[in-house]
Amino acid sequence: MQHEYPGQKRILVAVDSIIFGFDGSNIKLLLVERSLKPESGKWSLMGGFVEPSEAPEDAAVRVLEERTGLKNIYIEQFRVFGKPDRDPVERTISIAYFALIDIQQYEQQLSDEYNPEWFLLNEMPEMVFDHAEMVRMALRQLRYKAALHPILFQLLPDRFTIPQLQALYEGVYQTKFDDRNFSRKLLSTGLLVKLAEKDKLSSKKGAFYYQLDQSNYEQKFGSFLNLVPNPDKFF
Amino acid sequence: MQHEYPGQKRILVAVDSIIFGFDGSNIKLLLVERSLKPESGKWSLMGGFVEPSEAPEDAAVRVLEERTGLKNIYIEQFRVFGKPDRDPVERTISIAYFALIDIQQYEQQLSDEYNPEWFLLNEMPEMVFDHAEMVRMALRQLRYKAALHPILFQLLPDRFTIPQLQALYEGVYQTKFDDRNFSRKLLSTGLLVKLAEKDKLSSKKGAFYYQLDQSNYEQKFGSFLNLVPNPDKFF
């Protein structure tokens, strides 16, 4: 590589992805066990280095696919972690992304070459470097963003019921919402298309399946919704 | 420098700050003229490289002070721009910050060693690299964040009147707001402390000066306010 800006120091640039999943009842995080010294045996986010010819976002997508086999997932730049000593091996700047996936879909696509594992948020193992802080901030960001935008749909399968969606929101915010108001609020957004079929597994009456109305979804994604009462208190 | 992760390529990391100011009537951006080839003569954000021993945020603060003499200003990480070809000289990843300052205060502190100049948003000069895109996204982000959080106070002097504040909001969103509702909304936030003195320059009746209630400000900063009606339409 030529160094065209002389006298400047180049720095290692990594990408790390905080991968949130939902199994129908709980929010989980996908981690891998670190094999290298130091801190081998601790758990780590999915990460890798940015190659010279690739944009950071492409690197995050590539690393995710290499490590898990996952393609076409929702990913969003989140923030940079760059304290000089955050990686004791060598100064490394990390661009953190957060990713949202449907765990079912993941189980099909899964490559377990690297043995990733899902962890509940309150049962997190010891993590390398500053990854615990990254997770803390990503969760905060997820709560912030999900309070305003219909982002959590990315965690559900194509077809889902309103009670499932509510369980998801309750998992993210660790609270109970009023079922009746929640479903009415959701339906009033115009984001959902009701299907003919019902899910009969989780109740006797059965809950109708819905799908996202894709065009409304894209159009309304930018605007502020209010699916979460008193969101402030969660940050 | 030792390369402890062998086989990985290191990359230049820069910081660039989008500096918003308010002169009492208009929002402006502070730019400098680029002296180096290529693209010399075009205008550039305040930027510089991250040193090996410094955190990116510290670099942004340092560069800002070196270039403008400004200290203690509001700065916030915004996003990373990292396309491989964004800087034609050499592959460089830029961490963009946005900064908010009171132009009056700036004029006192100003070091004009680098001849920075203020530009109106609709009179922007040709800019280097991808800086025009950075500005576009920063403005969007400013509008987004200011619709939810009382961030624009950073652009005003310590003491300010409600009509001044309204002019600022109207500048940011390029709209007129209803004066009467705006002031009532603001006062109801509990963020303001009324002072005894009035500003008699801009009207006959005179408008009372206010100050931020610092403790309420910090406490309520995280929660969602609603000073901007229909904010959606601005993104």
Next chain:
DNA sequence: ACAAAAGTGTTGTTTTTACACCCATGC
């Protein structure tokens, strides 16, 4: 006295909440 800008009052509308109640079904 008049104009001009500041800021308060009033009212109708919309949004949000809280909670009662009915619905569909498997057992």
Next chain:
DNA sequence: GCATGGGTGTAAAAACAACACTTTTGT
């Protein structure tokens, strides 16, 4: 028939928008 969620109805409360009107003071 009865227990178990799913979902709709309703009414009170809160937030919001629109706009009339009063207040202050320089000329």
